[in-house]
Amino acid sequence: MNLQDDDFTLFGLPPQFALDRAQLDERWRTLQAQVHPDKFAADGAAAQRVAMQWAVRVNEAYRRLKTPLERASYLCELRGAAIGAENNTAMPAAFLMQQMEWREALDEAHGVDAIERLDDTVAAFEKKLLAEVATLLDERHDAPAAAQQVRALMFVQRFRADISRRLEALDP
Numbered sequence: 001m002n003l004q005d006d007d008f009t010l011f012g013l014p015p016q017f018a019l020d021r022a023q024l025d026e027r028w029r030t031l032q033a034q035v036h037p038d039k040f041a042a043d044g045a046a047a048q049r050v051a052m053q054w055a056v057r058v059n060e061a062y063r064r065l066k067t068p069l070e071r072a073s074y075l076c077e078l079r080g081a082a083i084g085a086e087n088n089t090a091m092p093a094a095f096l097m098q099q100m101e102w103r104e105a106l107d108e109a110h111g112v113d114a115i116e117r118l119d120d121t122v123a124a125f126e127k128k129l130l131a132e133v134a135t136l137l138d139e140r141h142d143a144p145a146a147a148q149q150v151r152a153l154m155f156v157q158r159f160r161a162d163i164s165r166r167l168e169a170l171d172p
Contacts, residue, residue: 003053004171007061008077017072017137069157072133072150081143085151093154095152098125104157112170121165126156 002012008015010025033039035054035119040047066072073083102122109115129149136146 003057007074009067010058011065011113012062013065017068017075019071020052021066024065026061028058029066031058037149040168050155051142064113069150070154072130072146072153074138075137076143076147076150079137079141083147083150083154085154088151091148091152091155099155106159106166108130109166112167115163115166115170119160122156122163123161126153126160129153139153147162 006015011031013019013023013024013027032055035051035058037048037055037145039050040051064074076083102118106115109118129152133146133149133153136142136149
């Protein structure tokens with residue numbers, strides 16, 4: 001085990017989008033048990049600092065691997081297709097039109113039912129995009145195309161957060 005290993009190597013998992021969540025959770029518990037700073041309390045401050053670095057590294061990798069969007073983004077970057085969302089906002093025209101339609105629908109939605117219907121629609125689209133990302137990464141090995149879908153997913157997640165805020169504002 002090396003602090004510089006990629007997350008998949010650290011967890012002993014194949015570098016792919018599809019993963020067994022139970023296996024990931026079990027591996028995380030095993031790694032945490034090996035590196036927990038309390039285990040090194042009798043070994044001095046330096047050993048505890050190193051253990052703390054390991055614990056942070058393991059938790060960071062676990063968080064990234066268990067979150068589908070973060071895992072997809074990480075895999076794209078490992079395969080040389082940086083997401084670069086801050087500099088690369090290029091999206092297919094059809095998706096840009098979809099974004100505008102959803103924004104208008106949210107602006108015009110009145111009441112919980114209308115907003116929840118919109119959220120259901122967007123959630124279904126998000127699920128479809130995640131399936132496409134899985135295919136692009138695990139079957140077609142097309143990281144650049146997957147990176148484009150990851151950028152679309154980032155928008156979808158931000159938009160769903162906007163929907164949640166609207167719903168919370170309506171909640172008495």
